[in-house]
Amino acid sequence: MIWQREYYGAMKTNWFLTIIALCFTMSFIVAQYVAAGVFGFFGVVTVMQILYLKNVGKKLTLVNDKKRSRMFKGGKSEWELTFENTGFPIWNGQLRLHFHDAVKPLNNKDMSHTKLIEIVVPLTIGYKEIVTVKVPIEGQKRGLSRLKNLELTIPHLFGEGSVLLLHQPLLRMEQMVYPNIYTLKDNRKPSPLKPGDYEYKHSLFQDLFSPIGTRDYQAGDQFHHIHWKASARMQQLQTKVFTQVANESVLLVLNVVNHYSIISDLEERIEEVASFVDYFYREGIPFSLTVNVRSFGAVPYLHLPVGDGQKHRQQAMELLSVLSNNELTVPFNRMLTHLDTHENLPMTVIIFTHDSQELDKYIKKWSKQTQVDVRLSNSLGGDVKWQQPSLLSR
Structure with a gap:
């Protein structure tokens, strides 16, 4: 059953029908x-009203496809509900x-109860008709907002009373608000001792899939690096020159525990980490996050493996967006020990x-x-400089 039905004013309607029947008799x-x-006419209308309230909404369905929209604080989106x-x-x-208060409606007339926001919109839909209801909303704070409840009240056509339809299946529409991000200024520090994707002329490694030219053959050059077409053209052996690349991957480690509770500046810390995530994405730097x-699984804490690109950034931002003050935590030293031995x-x-x-x-x-x-x-309040190793001199 999609809708749970509750009737209001049905007793009055039944008494009214009884009185009409007596008067008619x-x-x-x-x-x-x-x-x-006259009494017979009113009796027919009342019976039709009772039949209408008992059957209306039974063949009303909501397109409940899984959908998650993403935005930053102050960003615009909408709840989109399609009925058939x-x-x-x-x-x-x-x-x-009813939905969680990570987002809020664009009008200010709706009521907020604790951490849930309630909004009422009109709905009229005919027979064999498809109607889409759109509720414009705005990102209010970091977090995940889900549609908690959906109720439809259908009033009596000619008098008092109504039927209340409560949507039973779990609603699968979500709105995610990302943490704020700030501009980062840094000094990139690639390592010439490990292969990677960053172009670095002092690296010991080359990207064999990115030739950039040729040079004269020298003793010790590998045979399969000889560029035969260029050698024939120059009448002298030519060796391919490749892009030199270095590794600059980064591990972000966030500690959200202060003694036995969640840190008081959790929002600021999350925004700081999110700023690094956004910077690494834009610069194409692989990163991981712990x-x-x-968490439940092989790794006992939240861990995002190393990666890059749009999808990886999205996963990191979603992980940071859902963190709250009610999380079960792992002692920081235990997480560091696990990183030291397993990563x-x-x-x-x-x-x-x-x-x-x-x-x-x-x-x-x-x-x-x-x-x-x-x-x-x-402290964050604008441009933030990535300070290079500050405790190595201790």
């Missing part, structure tokens, strides 16, 4: 046929929506934390093979 007995005809009706037409219906929030560290590790004391042994160990940047400041 008495009028017929005393031979008042005109009055009996193959039963009795619905007039003057009231559609009531947060000491409990191959990239060329740069950026750690966002409030306390660096428990990091000392990891910094000394990791700094021998990678660059470690510990960010203790939680």
Whole structure:
């Protein structure tokens, strides 16, 4: 069953029908046929009304396809609900929506109850008709907003009373609001000792799929790197020259625990990490992300493997968007120990934390093979500079 039905005013309608039946009977007995005809007409209308309320909405369906829209704070979107009706037409219906307050309606007349926002919109749909209702909304704060409840109230056509339809299946429409991002200024630090995708002329590695020219053959050049067409043209052996590439992958580590609770500046920290995620995406730098929030699986905390591109950025932003103050956390030192023993560290590790004391042994160990940047400041307000390793001199 798609809709759960609740009737209001049905008792009054039944009493009214009973009174009409009695009046019709008495009028017929005393031979008042005109009055009996009037009461009979009202009786027919009342019976039709009862049948209408019992059957209206039974063949009304909602297109409940899974859909997630994404925006930043202040961005515009809309709840889009498509109804198809193959039963009795619905007039003057009231559609009531409840959704989480990560988004808000563009008008200010709707009521907010705790963390749920309620909005009422009219709905009229005829027989064999498809109607799409659009509710414009705006991103209000970081988070995920889902349609929680959907109610449709269909009023009595000629009197008091109504039927309330409650949508039973889980609603699959969502609106996600990303954290704010800021402009980052940095100094890129690729490693010439590991192969990667970043063009770096001092690297020891070459991208064999990106030849950029030729040069004269030298003793020791590999045979399969000889450019035979160029050699024939120059009448001298020519060797292919390839782009030199280096590794500049980054691991972002976010600590959301301060003693036994979630950090007080969680929003600012998330915005800072999101700014790095956006920067790495725009620059094409591979990155991975870990947060000491409990997860189920092979990795006991939230972990996004290394990657790049639009899809990877989207996954990282979604992970950051749904973090809340009610998460089950993992001790920060346990997550660092797991990273140390189970992960191959990239060329740069950026750690966002409030306390660096428990990091000392990891910094000394990791700094021998990678660059470690510990960010203790939680102030953001515009352009933010990526400060290079600040604790290596301790």
